[in-house]
Amino acid sequence: MTNVAVINYSPHLDYAAMFPDIAGSLQVFSHHELKNTGKLGRYEYVENCESVPYVELMIRRLAREKPFTHLITDNEYDLERAARIREDLGIPGQSSASALSFRDKVVMKQTASRTVRTPRFARLGTIVDLTAFIAENAYPVVVKPVKQGGSRDIVVLRGEEDLIAFSRRPWREDLMAEEFIEGSMYHVDAVLADGYRFVASSRYLRSCLGVFSGQNNGSLQLRPDDAFAVRLEEFLDRVLGAFDTPETGAYHLEVFHAPGDELVFCEIASRVGGDRIPALTRATYGVDLHTAVLRQSCGLPVDPPPSGPPAEVHGSVSILPQGIPVRAPGRPPFxxxxxxxxNEGLEPGAVTTYSASYLCFVIVSGTDTAEVEKRLLEAEAWLMENLEDLPEKVS
Structure with missing residues (x-):
């Protein structure tokens, strides 16, 4: 008898719609409050779900009454916890060692370097480790937490002044340094299972780190028959060849296209890509990435991915929170x-805190990547020109 534990993060997933055949067998613990939960076997909103141990305690207690056949999560920050519970309770799925290799960026790069080029990197224990890395590799240098996501808390040190400024911050015990790679960045999003293969490649409109200097963030899809998309898919296969992967998995790979036409590994996550990636994938391919990976992780069937090229591809651009009170305009007239x-929940005057922050975003279509990029820039310009200033609050 199927019994599925679910640790949910997304506020938008509808598990009853995704699992109409076994909704009553889902025991869902959620970081955000969900709608349409009446048909679920169990549903509980848990405040600070990803950081409190309550969920793990309850799953283990529920398993005493009725063993779980599967445990699934959509949240990167729950991958290690989910793997640990699986191993302890004898549930199939991703192992703890596999989860760690996709979460700890030092272990990740050590693993990936077996099959592809990665930036030079080092784990940092003290500031002396950082200065030694700089002395050996020169500026610029990227410093970031080993298990953070969404470009949070990443710092690029471009010279001694940046280093001195960084040294005035409280030191963290979870840092690494790596070589700064010039070039554009691409991402590859995939769901892979026995008898199922879906892979889509895209290019970031700008560097994900650009959001912290005021650049709007975006992504635009490559056509799957594009020669560079084929090359990126081959790179994904080489990367995954170095990892211990579960039978069913979703992957979000980020790749630098460096000078000299070289592909350099950035990072890979064993979960569905965030931001607008799921929406863009549905628009172009009719594939819901979450449904595809979560259902197959429970041994349930899904529709096969499309076999032919799409009629059009899509892209998105997000207008950043401006740090001053502004109102987003209406829909662009294209x-x-x-x-x-x-983003109706955004406070006036909010600032950008991570790469998926947004005041508003737009999705556009086009026949190819070039047309999508042209339209994204046109839509972005229109939105920026039509932002409405709001009066500053008087304290």
Whole structure:
């Protein structure tokens, strides 16, 4: 009898719709409050779900009454906890060693370096480790937490002044340094299982780190028959060849296209890509990445991925929180705009805290990557020109 424990993060996933055949067998613990939960076997909103141990305690207690056949999560920060519970309770799925290799960026790069080029890197214990790394590799140097996501808390040190400024911050025990790689960045998003293979490649509109200097963030898809998309897919296979992977998995790979036409590994996660990636994938391919990986992780069937090229591809650009009170405009007046959304929960004057922060975002379509990029830039310019200033609050 199927009994599935679910540790959910996304506020948007509808498990009853994703699992209509076994909704009553799902025991869902959620970081965000969900809608349409009446048909679930169990549903509980847990405040600070990913950081409190309550969920792990409850899953273990529930397993005494009825063993779980599967444990699934959509959250990168729950991968290690989910793997640990699986191993302790004898549930199939990703192992703890595998989860660690996709979470700890030092272990990740050590693993990936077996099959592809990675930036030079080192784990940092003290500031002396950082100065030694700089002395050996020169500026610029990237410093970041080994298990953080969304470009949070990443610092690029470009010279001695940056180093001195960084040394005035409280030291963290979870840092690494790595070589700064010039070039554009691509991402590859995949769901792989026995008899199922879906891979889509895209290019970031700008560097993900650019959001911290005021650059709007975006992504645009490559056509799957594009020669560079084929090359990126081959790179994904080489990367995954170095990792211990579960039978069913979703992957979000980031790759630098460095000078000299070289592909250099950045990072890989064993989960569905965030930001607008799931929406862009649905728009172009009709594939829901979360449904595809979570259902197959429970041994359930899904529709096969499309076999032919799509009629059009898509891209998105997010307008950053401006740090001053502004109101997002209405929908851009272009017939190729496929979706427009305003972040209604954003406080006026909010600042950018991670790469997926947004005041509003737009999704556009086009016949190829070049047309999508042209339209993204046009939509971005229109949105920026039509932001409405709001009065500053008087304290």
């Amino acid at each position: 017939d190729w705009v496929r979706h427009y959304e305003v």
